[in-house]
Amino acid sequence: GEAERNGTVIEVLSGDTLVYLPIGQAYDSESKIHKVSLASIRAPRLGNERYNKPDEPWAYECKQRLRVLCIGKNVKISIDYERDIPLGEKTEKRQFATIGVGKREDVGEILLSEGLAVTQRHRDDDERSRRYDELLQAESIAKAGGKGLHSKKEYARRAMNDLTEPKKAKAYSGSLTRAGNLKAIVDHVFNGSLFKLLVPSENCAIIFSSANIRCPQPSPSPGAANKSRKAEPFGDESKRHAKLTVHQRNVEINCSNVTPGGVITGTMWIGQGTQRRDYGMEIVGIGLATIDQRKIDYGEAPKLLIDAQAAAQANKVGIWSVARVETAKPTAPATKSAERLVKIRLSEIRSGNHFFFHTIDDDAPRVIEESMKTFTSSHGPTGAPCDSRPGRYVAALFDDGTGKSFYRAKVLERAERGRVKVFFVDHGNVASVPVSTHLRPLDQPLSVERIPPAATEAQLVLTAVRSLNEDEGVDAARMLQTFGWGKDLTAVVYCVVDGKTMVKLALSSNKDDTSINEAMVADGLARVSNKAVTSSIMSSVLDRTGLDGLLGILETAQARAKKAHIGMWRYGDIGDDDEED
Numbered sequence: 001g002e003a004e005r006n007g008t009v010i011e012v013l014s015g016d017t018l019v020y021l022p023i024g025q026a027y028d029s030e031s032k033i034h035k036v037s038l039a040s041i042r043a044p045r046l047g048n049e050r051y052n053k054p055d056e057p058w059a060y061e062c063k064q065r066l067r068v069l070c071i072g073k074n075v076k077i078s079i080d081y082e083r084d085i086p087l088g089e090k091t092e093k094r095q096f097a098t099i100g101v102g103k104r105e106d107v108g109e110i111l112l113s114e115g116l117a118v119t120q121r122h123r124d125d126d127e128r129s130r131r132y133d134e135l136l137q138a139e140s141i142a143k144a145g146g147k148g149l150h151s152k153k154e155y156a157r158r159a160m161n162d163l164t165e166p167k168k169a170k171a172y173s174g175s176l177t178r179a180g181n182l183k184a185i186v187d188h189v190f191n192g193s194l195f196k197l198l199v200p201s202e203n204c205a206i207i208f209s210s211a212n213i214r215c216p217q218p219s220p221s222p223g224a225a226n227k228s229r230k231a232e233p234f235g236d237e238s239k240r241h242a243k244l245t246v247h248q249r250n251v252e253i254n255c256s257n258v259t260p261g262g263v264i265t266g267t268m269w270i271g272q273g274t275q276r277r278d279y280g281m282e283i284v285g286i287g288l289a290t291i292d293q294r295k296i297d298y299g300e301a302p303k304l305l306i307d308a309q310a311a312a313q314a315n316k317v318g319i320w321s322v323a324r325v326e327t328a329k330p331t332a333p334a335t336k337s338a339e340r341l342v343k344i345r346l347s348e349i350r351s352g353n354h355f356f357f358h359t360i361d362d363d364a365p366r367v368i369e370e371s372m373k374t375f376t377s378s379h380g381p382t383g384a385p386c387d388s389r390p391g392r393y394v395a396a397l398f399d400d401g402t403g404k405s406f407y408r409a410k411v412l413e414r415a416e417r418g419r420v421k422v423f424f425v426d427h428g429n430v431a432s433v434p435v436s437t438h439l440r441p442l443d444q445p446l447s448v449e450r451i452p453p454a455a456t457e458a459q460l461v462l463t464a465v466r467s468l469n470e471d472e473g474v475d476a477a478r479m480l481q482t483f484g485w486g487k488d489l490t491a492v493v494y495c496v497v498d499g500k501t502m503v504k505l506a507l508s509s510n511k512d513d514t515s516i517n518e519a520m521v522a523d524g525l526a527r528v529s530n531k532a533v534t535s536s537i538m539s540s541v542l543d544r545t546g547l548d549g550l551l552g553i554l555e556t557a558q559a560r561a562k563k564a565h566i567g568m569w570r571y572g573d574i575g576d577d578d579e580e581d
Contacts, residue, residue, distance in 0.1 A: 004078050007034070009070040010243055015043025015062030015117055016108070018070060018099075020077065027240050038108040039080040039096040040129035043117040044149070057155035058148050062116040069107050071248045076100040081127035098129055106131050112138040115148025161204040164196065166262025169206065173258035176202065177266075177571060184208075184253050184268075186246045191215045192238030192288055193280065194263070195246070197253065210280030211256055211265040212295040212305060215239075215288065216319065234319050238288040246270050246279060256571065260469050284308045287318020297464055299530040336542045337495035341509060344491045346484050347455050348428030352465035352476020352526060353517075354500075356428025356455040360488060365454040368408070368426050371446055376406045384440035388420050393448055396422045397438040398431060408442060408453075425453035460517045461494055461502040462534060462547070462554055463526040472568045476525040483507075483516045494547060495540035502537055504550060517550065522557040524567020 007020035010033055017037040025032050043066075044059035078098045084091045099107050111117040112135055119135050122128045129135055143150045163169045176182070179202065187205065188196035192215035197208045216232035218239040246268075255266040268279045283289040285308040295301040313320045347365075348356040358365040375395060381404040386394050388411055396409035409422040415432050420439070423430050425448060433439065444450075460480075466473035484505060492504040505516045520526040528534070534551065538544050562569045 004076065006074060006076055008074055009072060011247055012063060012067040012071055014046050015059060015066055015111065016041045017043075018066065020075065021244075023074065027244050028237075034095075036077060036079075036095050036097050036099070038111075038117075039098055040120045040122065040132050040135055041108040041111065041117050042120045043111065054157075057157075058116055060158060061148070062111060065111060065114065065116055066107065067248050069104070069110065070099070070101055073101050075107075078130065080129050096129075098131055106134070109135055109138045113142055113147075115142040115145070115150050118149060159203070160198070161202075163204045163206045163264075164262070166260070169262035169264060170258055172204070173255070173264060176206070176255040176264060177257070179255070181252055181254050184251050186249055186251055189239060189242045189247050191218050191235065192242045192283055195242070197251075199253075207263045208253060208255075208268070209259075209263050209265050210268055210283075210289075212291055212301045213280050213284055213289045214292050215283070233322055234288055237318070238283065241283065241286070241288055245282075251279070281305055281308050285312055287312040287315075287320050290319060294467065297530065297533070299464070299527065336540055337493075338542050339546050340493050342491045342493055344489050345487070346480075346489070347426075349477055349480055349485070350428070351468055352473060352480055352520060353460035353463045354458075354465075355480065356457055357489075357491070358454060359456070362454075364451070365426065368446075368451055368454050371451075372406055372408065372426075375443060375446065376404075379406070379440060381405070382440075383435070383437040386439050386441040388414075388435045388439055390414065390420075393425075393442055394422070394439045395442045395446075396424065396431075396433055398424060398429075398433075406440070408446060408448065410448075424455075426455050428455040428457065456501055457499060458491070458501040458503050460520070460526070461504055461537060462529050462551055463517055463521060464529045464533070465520070465526045466568060472525055475567070476520055479520055479523065479525055480516060483519070492546070495537065497537060497540055502540075515550075518553055518557050521554050522561055524561040524564075524569050527568065528554045528558050 006023040008023065009018050009020050010027070011019040013019060013035070017035065019033050019035050021027050021033050027033070043062045044056035046059045046063065047053045047055040076099070078100075079095050080098060081096050083094055083096065085094045098105075101107055104110060108117070108129070109131065112119065119132075119139050120128075122132075142148065146152060161168075161172075163172050176199075182199055182201060184197040184199045186195050187198050190196070190207075193210045193213055194215070195208050197206050198204075199206060215238045216235035217229070218235040219231040220229050249270060252269045253266055255264050257265045259265060269276055270279050270282075271277055280289070281304065284291065284305060291301050291305060291309050296306065312318060343360040344357040345360060346355055347358050350356075372395070379395075381397055383397070386392075388394065390411050390413050392411050394409055394411060395406040397404050398407050399405075407424045408426055409424050412421045412423050412430070415421050418436060419432050419434050421430060421432050422439075465476045468474055468477060484507075487507065490506050490509045492506075494502045494504070496502065506513045517526075521528065528551070529537075538547060541547060561567060565571075
């Protein structure tokens with residue numbers, strides 16, 4: 001190849017090796033980047049956590065110094081020689097070069113002068129750095145000054161607090177959220193918005209993700225265990241953008257939450273002064289990430305972020321250039337509904353505001369249960385060959401604590417090892433069951449065409465809750481269970497939206513009784529649904545007087561919960577940024 005070239009440093013691998021992208025080339029493939037090592041320089045070797053091998057003394061400091069000198073900068077690369085480097089059973093042809101950045105003619109000389117590396121000793125006939133004499137001189141000065149590797153003092157090893165483990169991350173998340181803005185270094189890029197960060201002021205390493213957004217998954221890394229997983233559209237492009245923009249850069253973060261998996265979420269800013277910008281906003285704006293639809297539904301996504309996504313959609317860039325990503329939008333039914341009272345019993349709880357119920361005055365649940373008991377007695381609790389493709393209705397075994405019995409079920413999807421996920425249509429629960437032992441054909445008289453499903457899907461009207469992956473979501477589901485499981489409840493039914501019956505639940509028909517809708521909002525475990533959802537529901541009823549009254553009650557309860565900083569409001573108001581004008 002060319003003896004001299006210019007490039008932008010994408011990554012510093014160690015104290016003497018880096019990866020660069022040649023000037024003038026687009027980073028649209030990993031084949032475009034090149035690895036190069038500093039000629040005649042030997043940096044201390046980094047360790048390997050997988051094999052419990054520690055860093056050599058000064059390895060971290062040497063790598064960090066080279067990172068500060070080179071990352072993201074245009075460098076001049078003068079190739080001095082090539083070597084075949086053994087990598088396991090294979091060899092890699094590696095180029096060794098003198099690398100200059102800005103007015104610094106040789107970054108290797110800087111590392112030597114600071115005592116962070118040593119010169120490589122060569123045989124007389126070996127090729128070497130074109131500035132070998134200057135390198136030896138820089139090393140001798142560092143030796144004379146007792147710097148770094150040449151110091152007689154014992155090397156003080158770093159003791160970084162590893163918060164990449166979920167338990168530790170959750171335990172320390174409170175101190176990180178209270179710390180405000182923090183300086184950090186992006187140590188590793190997993191995808192376009194998921195990173196490992198080093199936070200020097202807190203002396204810790206964390207897994208961090210920009211809040212409210214989702215990036216498509218890239219191709220598996222070379223060392224990944226599951227290499228069969230395919231990349232999602234624009235997953236690789238999103239990751240390459242992150243590597244080109246933020247990898248190994250100094251950034252500023254503000255932590256706001258932690259996921260059950262131990263990922264710290266928040267805002268990350270890159271650049272300085274007038275170039276400072278919100279990274280999450282940037283990657284959404286160029287169409288390489290999308291906003292988590294749940295955050296829009298909860299009203300937690302900032303308006304500026306929503307506007308950035310709308311602009312990307314309008315311009316058809318990135319993800320939006322190949323296919324429109326469907327977002328769940330509430331739709332009003334064709335006919336408007338009249339408000340009515342119904343006595344019900346819960347049959348399944350999916351989340352804090354999503355559940356299934358049986359109507360007490362309806363004999364259908366009892367009749368179908370007796371019919372399925374007869375079906376089980378006739379066939380026995382054993383499976384039989386049947387059509388188990390997704391969408392088919394079958395009889396599926398389930399043990400409710402009194403023994404196995406068949407229930408009507410719809411096959412949702414195929415699972416691993418000869419199993420399928422089924423939805424029990426008369427109760428609302430979902431289970432993964434073996435096809436060979438737990439499924440059999442459903443008798444025609446018991447088909448859902450002849451006997452409609454006995455369970456009705458419902459939602460607490462005008463409320464939004466967190467998912468069961470979050471603490472407040474679990475607490476909301478437990479609150480609904482405590483309030484209503486095994487009890488006769490009064491449901492005020494308003495309408496049906498997207499197949500879900502919108503209800504207000506109370507223990508009696510007494511209007512003075514507090515509804516579970518209000519109680520959950522008052523405890524900060526639910527919030528008032530956003531304006532789009534509220535408007536859709538209001539447009540679905542004949543008389544909105546009752547709903548208007550309930551909306552006022554819920555908004556008052558929410559204001560109290562915000563002021564008390566309880567539940568989802570414990571870190572402050574999460575919804576101010578997205579209020580509509």
